[in-house]
Structure formats: structure tokens, C-alpha cells
Amino acid sequence: MATSRAHAANPARVHARIPANGAAGACKEVSMPIGGKERLAVAALALSAMLGAGVAPTFATSGPLDAADIKSIVGGKRIYLATPFGGEFPLNYRSGGVVDGDGEALGLGKMMAPTDKGRWWIDGNRLCQQWQEWYDGRAHCFTLTRTGDKSLRWLRDDGLAGTARIE
Structure with a gap:
């Protein structure tokens, strides 16, 4: 592949x-x-x-996830965002709509609050979240596309994009 x-x-x-x-x-x-x-x-x-070389490129075969898929894939799960400096950033999407993140292992305490808590919800076919401190408390929404059994590609409403692993 x-x-x-x-x-x-x-x-x-x-x-x-x-x-x-x-x-x-x-x-x-x-x-x-x-x-x-x-x-x-x-x-x-x-x-x-x-x-x-006789190898066909592979891309995500499905379009963006719908609301039901987002809820079943994200709700109650830990999602690891790939970071540009090689680590993974864990976010816990609790089934009650609470999300928390801990970037202490990545050294985020030097740049911002290393841990934060907020809320998550689904708006249409997008996953939205709002942190208490991170991003100055601004809400952001994401379009998610499954790229594998345990992986996602995300696109934030401001154009930032990345990948994540589902646990």
C-alpha cells in the first residue's frame, strides 16, 4: 500500500x-x-x-463522517492527535459531552496550560469542542474522515488539518 x-x-x-x-x-x-x-x-x-511500480495509491475511501458515526467513533474514546514534533496528544471524549486533554508528557506547560477540560458536541456532521483555557475558550468544529480502522483525518473550521489515532 x-x-x-x-x-x-x-x-x-x-x-x-x-x-x-x-x-x-x-x-x-x-x-x-x-x-x-x-x-x-x-x-x-x-x-x-x-x-x-504497479502500486495504486490509497486514499480515504469514504467521505466525511456523519453525526451518528462521529458519536460512535469518538464518544467515550481516547483520541491521540499526531503532533508536528513527533508525539501524540491524548484527548478523552467522555460520553457525557466532557472532553479533557493532557499535554504534560509533550512539554506543553512551557507554552500553555498543560491540561484543560471542556465540552464536545456534534453540530450537523461536525465534531465541535470548546476548552476552558486552550484557544482562549473559542469553540472549533471539525470535519472527520476515517482513514483506517483506528485512524482519522480531521479538518478544523479554520483550515488546520491533521491526523489522529483512535484508542
């Missing part, structure tokens, strides 16, 4: 999984910096290489 994605917090890097030495099912991950006009060229080159 070959996939390609731009890193949400660092759009000047592309990460890809490509076939490893022609072995069936074996892939290796590569990461390379890109910028400006090179983005399109790198994407075209990667797609060409994958197709030339």
Missing part, C-alpha cells in the same frame, strides 16, 4: 509510504522537505513512481 500526505503543522514536508525493494506488501516511510512549486512536482513524481 502506498500513501502520501502533507504534514498539517509543517506543510513544507511530504511524508510517503513507498514499496520497499519490490517485496509484496513491504513499505518504507520517507519524508522530504518541499516548498512552493516543488510540491506539485514532488506529488506528480511520487504518483508516477507508485504507478510505475
